[in-house]
Amino acid sequence: MIKALNIYDFSKFELEEFLTSKNYPKYRTSQIWRYLYRNNIDNFEDMKNIPIDLISDLNKYFFIEKLKEMNYVISKDKSTYKSLFKLTDNLRIETVLMNYPSDDHRKPRKTICVSSQVGCALGCTFCATGQQGFFRQLKTGEIISQIMYFKKLEDKKYFDSYLSKPEKSYDGIKNIVFMGMGEPLANYNNTIKAIKILNDPNGINLGARSITISTVGLVPEIIKLSKENIQINLAVSLHAPDNFTRAQTVPINKRYPIEMLIDACKKYIQQTNRKIFFEYVLLSGQNDSTSHANDLGILLKGMLAHVNLIPVNPTKLSEYKRTSDSMIIKFQKELKKFGIPSTIRMEKGIEVSAGCGQLATSNEY
Numbered sequence: 046m047i048k049a050l051n052i053y054d055f056s057k058f059e060l061e062e063f064l065t066s067k068n069y070p071k072y073r074t075s076q077i078w079r080y081l082y083r084n085n086i087d088n089f090e091d092m093k094n095i096p097i098d099l100i101s102d103l104n105k106y107f108f109i110e111k112l113k114e115m116n117y118v119i120s121k122d123k124s125t126y127k128s129l130f131k132l133t134d135n136l137r138i139e140t141v142l143m144n145y146p147s148d149d150h151r152k153p154r155k156t157i158c159v160s161s162q163v164g165c166a167l168g169c170t171f172c173a174t175g176q177q178g179f180f181r182q183l184k185t186g187e188i189i190s191q192i193m194y195f196k197k198l199e200d201k202k203y204f205d206s207y208l209s210k211p212e213k214s215y216d217g218i219k220n221i222v223f224m225g226m227g228e229p230l231a232n233y234n235n236t237i238k239a240i241k242i243l244n245d246p247n248g249i250n251l252g253a254r255s256i257t258i259s260t261v262g263l264v265p266e267i268i269k270l271s272k273e274n275i276q277i278n279l280a281v282s283l284h285a286p287d288n289f290t291r292a293q294t295v296p297i298n299k300r301y302p303i304e305m306l307i308d309a310c311k312k313y314i315q316q317t318n319r320k321i322f323f324e325y326v327l328l329s330g331q332n333d334s335t336s337h338a339n340d341l342g343i344l345l346k347g348m349l350a351h352v353n354l355i356p357v358n359p360t361k362l363s364e365y366k367r368t369s370d371s372m373i374i375k376f377q378k379e380l381k382k383f384g385i386p387s388t389i390r391m392e393k394g395i396e397v398s399a400g401c402g403q404l405a406t407s408n409e410y
């Protein structure tokens with residue numbers, strides 16, 4: 046018996062190869078692709094102008110993965126919907142849908158925060174996922190399935206009854222961020238393949254600039270990514286301006302210390318001419334003094350960079366406390382002296398375990 050494959054695992058080229066190997070014409074690839082990613086179908090039978098023998102072969106060789114939602118939580122402000130999914134091997138991952146209102150530059154929109162691994166091996170001390178350990182890589186199809194799950198429910202206006210109503214100019218699901226469970230660059234090939242599927246103009250057609258990869262600083266992969274010729278956003282989790290402070294919260298700093306990381310970031314900027322977003326989780330008493338801000342300013346001065354200051358999302362498994370609002374403002378002012386733009390980013394859904402890995406490590410299911 047043939048073991049059916051998840052069709053979301055296939056690139057367009059691979060699907061075309063499969064179809065031509067079965068003597069179907071190439072143009073069927075684009076038709077199937079559109080049904081999968083534009084019409085968001087759940088069953089091959091819903092492909093109306095595809096011949097019956099091809100539908101039968103699709104059913105024989107493939108399935109369309111539908112993730113099983115085990116639990117969900119919604120933030121009190123109705124801005125965030127977080128799902129806990131059970132995978133086919135019973136492992137669990139989280140995906141978050143976030144509602145963003147309009148601002149000076151953009152229409153109201155939704156962003157999906159996807160997981161790239163089950164757990165994570167990198168063990169950052171403030172991160173609930175890191176505290177679980179690593180289980181396995183997610184396949185490309187499992188990454189795509191997270192997005193398709195939300196897109197299909199969005200089509201049915203499912204979230205209208207859970208999240209605050211979209212404003213009139215609502216622009217749809219417009220951004221994908223690889224900031225859920227796992228380190229996306231440690232699952233490099235599957236992550237890049239998923240991005241190419243998301244980016245395909247015949248399918249989901251998400252602009253590369255609407256996709257963000259967040260890394261804790263895997264130096265060889267940052268260099269590799271700079272050569273991919275895809276215009277995605279890169280966010281680097283820095284969290285400290287010196288090796289001593291950073292190594293206390295980000296163990297990978299021992300393998301790739303700050304000098305190596307910043308050097309790789311400079312090469313990335315030179316190669317791509319794209320700005321890097323530096324993520325800086327503020328931990329009270331740990332990395333949030335004006336002297337840390339001063340050192341950060343010296344480190345990043347002159348780089349095409351933007352700093353996102355993120356007050357820590359306390360987890361049940363760590364002791365960290367949030368930095369006070371007045372201290373955050375002081376930190377930001379210090380950075381400004383070096384001409385470094387920054388944004389204070391409040392994590393959405395903080396009271397519903399919506400920070401990375403917090404639902405999968407809670408007892409709420």
Ligand code: SF4
Binds near residue numbers: 167172174176
């Ligand atoms: S912050 Fe990212 S890299 Fe660090 S442990 Fe958590 S998921 Fe892994």
